[in-house]
Amino acid sequence: MAVAERLYARALFRAADEKQRVDAVLADLGAFAEAVASSPELAAFLANPQVDRSAKASVLGELAEGAEELVRNFLRLIAEKGRSGQIPAIHAELQALVDQAQGRVAVELTTAFELSDDEAAAIVKQIENASGRTVEATRKVDPELVGGLILQAGSLRVDASVRGRLERLRHELVTR
Incomplete structure (x- = not known):
């Protein structure tokens, strides 16, 4: 910005x-x-x-x-x-x-497959507990992730996907 x-x-x-x-x-x-x-x-x-x-x-x-x-x-x-x-x-x-003023955080939750409402609610609850803020989550499906998920909140990105792990491993192997 x-x-x-x-x-x-x-x-x-x-x-x-x-x-x-x-x-x-x-x-x-x-x-x-x-x-x-x-x-x-x-x-x-x-x-x-x-x-x-x-x-x-x-x-x-x-x-x-x-x-x-x-x-x-x-x-x-x-x-x-x-x-x-x-x-x-x-x-x-x-x-x-x-x-920020209202104690909310917008999160985009990207998964390899469609989550059930209960699964998504459990993930949102964990984020709320960790951040102490109300979470408004949008969900997206990207089959290329293979498994796992990616959380995007503003400029913070947490990549816990299989694709992300494979890319990090490849990068490590190439740079050694």
């Missing part, structure tokens, strides 16, 4: 926290970030440095009509500062800040 994105997300988080509107701001910015991510035309328009910043601010203001006031003002501000192409990244950083 770039420093600018982190700074903008922190500023928005503080403003939303002061007004006790964190959840509403996060939801509205998330919806907007999703719209940008799903529309290549909009993403290209916002990222284009040749488009006048005030034109971007005007378009963002119109698109954000009905959104939380903090979000509307924020979108205009980042457009004027030339950062409108970074909306999805700023949203991701804001999500991380909200999760």
